[in-house]
Amino acid sequence: MQILVDADACPAIVKDILFRAGPRVEVCVTLVANQYLRTPPSPFIKSVQVPAGFDVADARIVELAVAGDLIITADIPLAAGVLKKGAHALDPRGEWFSAENIEERLTIRSMMDQLRSTGVDTGGPSPYSPRDGKNFAAQLDRFLAKYRASRTK
Numbered sequence: 425m426q427i428l429v430d431a432d433a434c435p436a437i438v439k440d441i442l443f444r445a446g447p448r449v450e451v452c453v454t455l456v457a458n459q460y461l462r463t464p465p466s467p468f469i470k471s472v473q474v475p476a477g478f479d480v481a482d483a484r485i486v487e488l489a490v491a492g493d494l495i496i497t498a499d500i501p502l503a504a505g506v507l508k509k510g511a512h513a514l515d516p517r518g519e520w521f522s523a524e525n526i527e528e529r530l531t532i533r534s535m536m537d538q539l540r541s542t543g544v545d546t547g548g549p550s551p552y553s554p555r556d557g558k559n560f561a562a563q564l565d566r567f568l569a570k571y572r573a574s575r576t577k
Contacts, residue, residue: 425571428485428506430497431455431471437557438496438516441564443469449568454488456481494567498549500529512567516552518559 427442439455446453446468455461455471458481463469472488474480482502489495491510497503503513503521513521521529536546 425492425494426452426454426488427494427496428488429453429455430481430485430495430499430502431457431461432459432481433498434496435516435552435557437552438560441557441561442496445564445568449572451568451571456485456488500526500533504530514560514563514567516560517556518561518563520563 427446429439429442431439434455442453443464443466445451447466450468453469455463455469456474457471458474458476460473461471463471472484474484479501482497482499482505485495485497485502486505486509489506489509489511493506493511495503495506495511495513496516497506497513498515498517500521503515504526506513507521507523507526515521539546
């Protein structure tokens, strides 16, 4: 199992949480971005830089993902792609993407895109809050605890 991170827009606090969690549970954390990202020195943390371009990082994450991996992303189409491969997808606010909710999220995203294309100001996500970071950390801890328990069986 590895953790792949859609790192271009990932909040710094989420990366910091992952930088501590990966080495603690000996799971590789890979940041994928179209820019250079500095990472702490650790055999469990690395970054992959991809060329600039629309969805290039997303395509690389889908390519790297295998069943059982954990993908950190707020990108709904990317989450859908990795779920199809049997990976898990968690957004930086601590909300899980799942087979049960991904179609609804894709539909809402499409509807919002259509509204924006007609000039409607749909706003955007609320600012990332400390509560979001706590939710993310709690969900990650639960997931990693289950992972560790499955390795010891």
